[in-house]
Every structure is written in structure tokens, then in C-alpha cells.
Amino acid sequence: MDTAELHHSLSDWFDGAARDLPWRLPGRTPWGVLVSEFMLQQTPVSRVLPVWTEWMKRWPTPPDLAAAPAGDALRHWGRLGYPRRALRLHAAATAVVVRHEGEVPDRYDELLALPGVGTYTAAAVAAFAFGRRETVVDTNIRRVHARLIGGDALPAPSLTAAETRRATELLPEDEAASVRWNVAVMELGALVCTARTPACAQCPVLDRCAWVAAGRPAPTYVPKGQPWAGTDRQVRGAIMHVLRHSEHPIPRHLVHERPVDLAHGISAEFQKLYTLNAPFEQLERALNGLLADGLAEETVQGVRLPG
DNA sequence: TAACCGTGGAC
DNA sequence: TGTCCAAGGTT
Structure with missing residues (x-):
């Protein structure tokens, strides 16, 4: 298939549709990107924005956070949820000070070794903070690939090796283009190719979508609900x-x-x-x-x- | 590997 | 109104 055309279509769309998120602005720092990735784990952008802004003002660098008590991190995490992320971010800042002289490392394997950093976050920081060519696979990218390439309504319940392989195959060879591709696919998943009711009318690659071509079949499994009350x-x-x-x-x-x-x-x-x-x-x-x-x-x- | 881990907005 | 879901990681 002609992936070059796909790359250009999404890149052009991203030019006009991208949100001006602070961790994407020119003045961003690797630390700011790392903090945003921690906060965005399972958490919507709209709730992260104010907390991220306040956090970066209070702790502009990893040593700043590492010098604070862990309880302060938990307090200023506020109601973002999953407070262990705040604890791990604090631990990651400490590890950055101890292992990397206070600078967020730029390599995937070094990032992956930090507390609270898994395969997604390591790839995302390497790509978005340092411009590296990495296979980034998050829930948005999984869903876009499942529909666009796989013809399925939703990806499998948990990440499969085949999905990661597919993501790597789709990645542009050029480094700068790969970064753009990753962020553009994520943005498409967040703004257009959404889980519940995708806005296919606004999709820049609608004519290339295998799921649409197949008549938008329903999901083949029912997502497991997350019980809450009484837990x-x-x-x-x-x-x-x-x-x-x-x-x-x-x-x-x-x-x-x-x-x-x-x-x-x-x-x-x-x-x-x-x-x-x-x-x-x-x-x-x-x-x-x-x-x-x-x-x-x-x-x-x-x-x-x-x- | 599947269960566990918070929170609140959208529909 | 209750269900679904959001840039996952760890065990």
C-alpha cells in the first residue's frame, strides 16, 4: 500500500487541526514532556492542563521536584487520579538526579528504566522531547490502526505483538517525519477517530479507512466495565x-x-x-x-x- | 496475564 | 442515570 500518501495526508491535516498544548510549544523542555506523559496516563487532556501548568511553575526541573517531600507531590497532584503516578514521578525525578545529573535522558532504554515509565512513555518522551524515531503505541494509535488498517471497530483488549509490529511498519523512515506521524495519529484518535462516536465526516483519511470500507462493523467484543461503587x-x-x-x-x-x-x-x-x-x-x-x-x-x- | 490502581465528564 | 472512557504501569 502507498504509505507515503497516508503520511502526507495526516501531516497536512495535523497542520490545521493540532491543539496548542503547552508541552508541545517551542519553549517546552524534556522535563515538561515527561511530566505531561505521566499526567496523561489514563487521564484526559482537559484535566491535566491546569495541574501541569502549576506543577511546572513549582518544579521547573527534575532536581526541584526531587528536593521536595513526596507528600508535596501527592498534594499537588490534586484529583488527577492514580496518585501512585505522583509518587513514581517523584521517584523518577530522583533517579534522573542520581543517574543522569539532573537531565532527563534522551534514550529509550534509559527512559524505560525510570520508575513509572513503561514502553509507551519511554517512546513518547524519546520522540516528542528529543525528536527520536520510535514506535509509539498508545490507546489512540491502537484504535486508529485497528480501524484504518485492520478494518476493526476497536483494537484487542490488550496490546498484542502484531499491533506493535504494524505500528513499526507504518512509521516513516525519516526521523522528523516519524515524530510528526506519531503525534498526528494520536491527535486523529483523540479528536476525530474517537472511541464512542467517531467523526468520520472530518477524517482526512476516510477514503483509506478499512473499517469504513467494510461498512463500519460493530466491535467483536464488549469492553469490560470498571466497577467503582463499593470498591x-x-x-x-x-x-x-x-x-x-x-x-x-x-x-x-x-x-x-x-x-x-x-x-x-x-x-x-x-x-x-x-x-x-x-x-x-x-x-x-x-x-x-x-x-x-x-x-x-x-x-x-x-x-x-x-x- | 489479567487484575488492580482514581477521577470526573460525556452521553 | 448508569455506563463508558481517558497520551498506562506494575505485579
Whole structure:
């Protein structure tokens, strides 16, 4: 197939459609790109934007973040979700200081060795921060390839070796063109070739799409829903919410006992936790899990974010 | 490998 | 209204 034409079509489309995201602007730094990739893991751009901006102002370089307590990173992570990402980003900053003299490394294997950096993030940072030719495979790229090339409505439930092979085959040989291709396919997946209701009328490669040619068949499997209400994740999230907003350590008993008087010196942040009405065993399991994960620590005064 | 890990907006 | 989903990583 003529992939050169495909490359040009998407590149031209990207010129007019690309969003002006701050981590893409000319003044961006590799650190800014790395931070954005951590925050964007399973998290929409719109929610990342304000947190990223504030984060970069507070910690403009890896040594800045490494010098701060891990608890500060968790606090300023806010409500982005998956707070272990904040912990790992802090650990990654420390590793950058220890192993790389405070500069984000520019090689895939060095990036991959950092805490919280997997195959996607390592490839994305190498490509987008350093202009390297890398096989970038994220959920957007997987979906675009599945439709455009594979003729399927959705990619397989988990990443397959065949998908990665296909992504590598589609990558332009030229380094600069490969970077552009990666970001353009991602953008197409984010803005046009979306999961729920793709805007095919706006698609620059509609006439090349195998899925459209096949009559847009329905997905061959049903995505597994993520249960939420009543789960440990919900309880952990509620406890973390309390810890983020607490100035002082919280006595352990307050985590699993409903206070007699909520208005008497007890933060309103507790309400979210108490209204869950979680069983004692679940509260214990959630709290102990947070302590084991390093998301919280226990002192004689009580439980708090790590120092 | 599949389960686990947060959060909130869109439809 | 409840379900689905968002630039994944780790174990």
C-alpha cells in the first residue's frame, strides 16, 4: 500500500487541526514532556492542563521536584487520579538526579528504566522531547490502526505483538517525519477517530479507512466495565482525599470511626469518606494498602502523606 | 496475564 | 442515570 500518501495526508491535516498544548510549544523542555506523559496516563487532556501548568511553575526541573517531600507531590497532584503516578514521578525525578545529573535522558532504554515509565512513555518522551524515531503505541494509535488498517471497530483488549509490529511498519523512515506521524495519529484518535462516536465526516483519511470500507462493523467484543461503587479503589481515593487536605496527621481511629460531631474540629473532607459507609475491614484494608504502597505513612500522631 | 490502581465528564 | 472512557504501569 502507498504509505507515503497516508503520511502526507495526516501531516497536512495535523497542520490545521493540532491543539496548542503547552508541552508541545517551542519553549517546552524534556522535563515538561515527561511530566505531561505521566499526567496523561489514563487521564484526559482537559484535566491535566491546569495541574501541569502549576506543577511546572513549582518544579521547573527534575532536581526541584526531587528536593521536595513526596507528600508535596501527592498534594499537588490534586484529583488527577492514580496518585501512585505522583509518587513514581517523584521517584523518577530522583533517579534522573542520581543517574543522569539532573537531565532527563534522551534514550529509550534509559527512559524505560525510570520508575513509572513503561514502553509507551519511554517512546513518547524519546520522540516528542528529543525528536527520536520510535514506535509509539498508545490507546489512540491502537484504535486508529485497528480501524484504518485492520478494518476493526476497536483494537484487542490488550496490546498484542502484531499491533506493535504494524505500528513499526507504518512509521516513516525519516526521523522528523516519524515524530510528526506519531503525534498526528494520536491527535486523529483523540479528536476525530474517537472511541464512542467517531467523526468520520472530518477524517482526512476516510477514503483509506478499512473499517469504513467494510461498512463500519460493530466491535467483536464488549469492553469490560470498571466497577467503582463499593470498591477498595473508591475507599482508598476517599482516604487520600482526606490526607491531601489535612494539615496534621490523622489519628487512625478517625479513619474508621464516624466522629460524633462532624462540625467540631473535623474537616468537611471527611464527609466523603464517611458517607461511603464502608465496612471496618475494608477501611483497614484500604488504609493498610495505602501505607504499604507508600502513599501514606504512620507516625505516633497518626496517618499522613509521606514526608 | 489479567487484575488492580482514581477521577470526573460525556452521553 | 448508569455506563463508558481517558497520551498506562506494575505485579
